Amino acid sequence: MHNANQPTAFELFSGCGGMTLGLKLAGFKVVGAVEIDSLALETYQHNHPDVLVWAKDIRNVSTDEVMERLELRQAQLDLLAGCPPCQGFSTLRTLNGAETIEDPRNDLVFEFLRFVKALLPKAVMMENTPGLAKDWRMTECFRELLDLGYEGDYPIVNAVNYGVPQRRRRMILLAGRFGPISFPPPDPNRNTVRSAIASLARAGESGDALHDLRERRSKHVLELIRKIPKNGGSRAELGEEHQLACHQKCDGFKDVYGRMAWDREAPTITSGCFNPSKGRFLHPEEDRAITLREASLLQGFPLTYFFSLSKGKGATAALIGNALPPQFVGHHAVSVKQYIESVVEVQ
Numbered sequence: 001m002h003n004a005n006q007p008t009a010f011e012l013f014s015g016c017g018g019m020t021l022g023l024k025l026a027g028f029k030v031v032g033a034v035e036i037d038s039l040a041l042e043t044y045q046h047n048h049p050d051v052l053v054w055a056k057d058i059r060n061v062s063t064d065e066v067m068e069r070l071e072l073r074q075a076q077l078d079l080l081a082g083c084p085p086c087q088g089f090s091t092l093r094t095l096n097g098a099e100t101i102e103d104p105r106n107d108l109v110f111e112f113l114r115f116v117k118a119l120l121p122k123a124v125m126m127e128n129t130p131g132l133a134k135d136w137r138m139t140e141c142f143r144e145l146l147d148l149g150y151e152g153d154y155p156i157v158n159a160v161n162y163g164v165p166q167r168r169r170r171m172i173l174l175a176g177r178f179g180p181i182s183f184p185p186p187d188p189n190r191n192t193v194r195s196a197i198a199s200l201a202r203a204g205e206s207g208d209a210l211h212d213l214r215e216r217r218s219k220h221v222l223e224l225i226r227k228i229p230k231n232g233g234s235r236a237e238l239g240e241e242h243q244l245a246c247h248q249k250c251d252g253f254k255d256v257y258g259r260m261a262w263d264r265e266a267p268t269i270t271s272g273c274f275n276p277s278k279g280r281f282l283h284p285e286e287d288r289a290i291t292l293r294e295a296s297l298l299q300g301f302p303l304t305y306f307f308s309l310s311k312g313k314g315a316t317a318a319l320i321g322n323a324l325p326p327q328f329v330g331h332h333a334v335s336v337k338q339y340i341e342s343v344v345e346v347q
Contacts, residue, residue, distance in 0.1 A: 010079070010121075012084070015044070015324065022326040031070050059108075112126060122340050125173065163327035164299070184334065196294075215288055221276075255279050260280060260282065260283065262285075271320075299321075307319060
């Protein structure tokens with residue numbers, strides 16, 4: 001099925017493939033994945049045609065069938081990885097934790113646990129928003145992992161410290177069945193907006209569909225964008241007379257209609273990354289929001305990574321904004337791979 005020296009991984013909630021790409025970069029053979037969203041599936045399968053995908057609701061995926069089709073015995077898989085849907089735990093939806101959102105998808109963390117119990121992999125990796133770390137479901141999930149004999153932790157870390165050119169705080173769980181897994185040290189080399197997108201061809205003329213989508217802005221909004229100072233400027237620098245009426249009434253969301261700075265990291269790339277009214281998503285110099293290709297590069301995807309536009313710009317932006325940055329996954333997956341290799345040597 002695979003090179004005997006190459007560790008295997010199975011991924012749950014694979015999305016468009018950011019985690020799979022990160023695992024592959026670290027040297028894993030991703031043997032299977034589960035995903036329900038059709039746009040994510042179209043994108044995933046285009047980029048990872050070698051992976052066997054269960055295109056269905058994870059609650060309807062039989063662990064026995066997975067093990068049979070992949071010819072896996074219990075405790076044979078090296079790594080089970082995934083990111084259960086996190087919208088119900090996001091700070092934007094919960095007003096920075098002030099409210100609890102009872103999204104039915106929140107309980108899907110227990111589907112992840114169901115697969116752990118059935119497969120008993122050597123290692124487990126789960127990534128999510130910081131909100132999950134404070135939720136009772138995570139407490140219960142981790143307790144059951146301990147009962148199964150796993151040891152680990154789930155700290156909150158920032159993706160900018162692991163090769164990603166954006167600020168993105170995430171919870172990451174690493175747990176091993178033969179002892180704890182060491183978390184990787186921060187990467188001293190910081191990537192920036194400039195290193196990610198400065199070399200791109202001019203938007204609208206590149207031949208890349210993701211980079212050439214046209215913007216539609218009102219004359220008034222376009223005039224406002226043109227006034228924002230280049231390279232990191234903010235609407236606050238314009239004075240009250242140049243603010244939109246809605247901004248004069250609201251004192252929050254200071255990054256709205258702000259520009260990115262060339263030599264700093266980007267803000268967190270979200271599903272609204274193509275809309276300047278959703279955050280600091282204006283290009284450092286050009287009078288436009290970043291393109292979807294620029295957003296994907298700031299997420300750490302390679303220039304050649306395919307994203308389907310079959311459901312329109314907004315749906316693809318959500319796909320990109322919800323993705324896992326491959327370098328972030330890759331740094332942690334290298335530590336997991338080293339752990340697995342050490343376990344194999346001992347056995």
